[in-house]
Amino acid sequence: DAGVIQSPRHEVTEMGQEVTLRCKPISGHDYLFWYRQTMMRGLELLIYFNNNVPIDDSGMPEDRFSAKMPNASFSTLKIQPSEPRDSAVYFCASSGLSNQPQHFGDGTRLSIL
């Protein structure tokens, strides 16, 4: 069982650049979640999808953030333009049903200089 796969593991870029984070959920899982983790705010839900459809994006900080799920096996989180305050660890998670445990990837550590 491959688990949730995220790429890249680390990303360092300069402010103003576009950043794209990628996620491959566990096969057969209908729910996909994007989280951001910082020391100050902990683990925050940004957006989640059910059957490739965005259900709740109320956690997306602002219009610079966007997420897509073009098919059941792939999702992206994009930040454009990036800012230093976007520096955090971004996690993707998936689950089979809405009230089942979530399986997390190992995250992307993003640093915006």
Place this chain on the structure above:
Amino acid sequence: SQKIEQNSEALNIQEGKTATLTCNYTNYSPAYLQWYRQDPGRGPVFLLLIRENEKEKRKERLKVTFDTTLKQSLFHITASQPADSATYLCALDGVPSNTGKLIFGQGTTLQVKP
């Protein structure tokens, strides 16, 4: 809005003792609560889920209680081992309920000394 509180101070205990971590919440009634373990540089890993109509759940050396009157969950690790050292996160079913949306606490770091 929903608020979740976990003890922000690290918990240091001796190997073999029971570790007890607390998760308190206010302003709503979740349908279920989950506990996750997170190691440095890794994503959270699911441990246990307990529903609102369950008082207690056990899995090997782990035990979770859920008191909906006190709005509190306790997470116990018995016969603790240095390998249990990690950050433990509680997560509550968000609003609307049973949609998959989870609200996470800040986590409590446990250090088990040999």
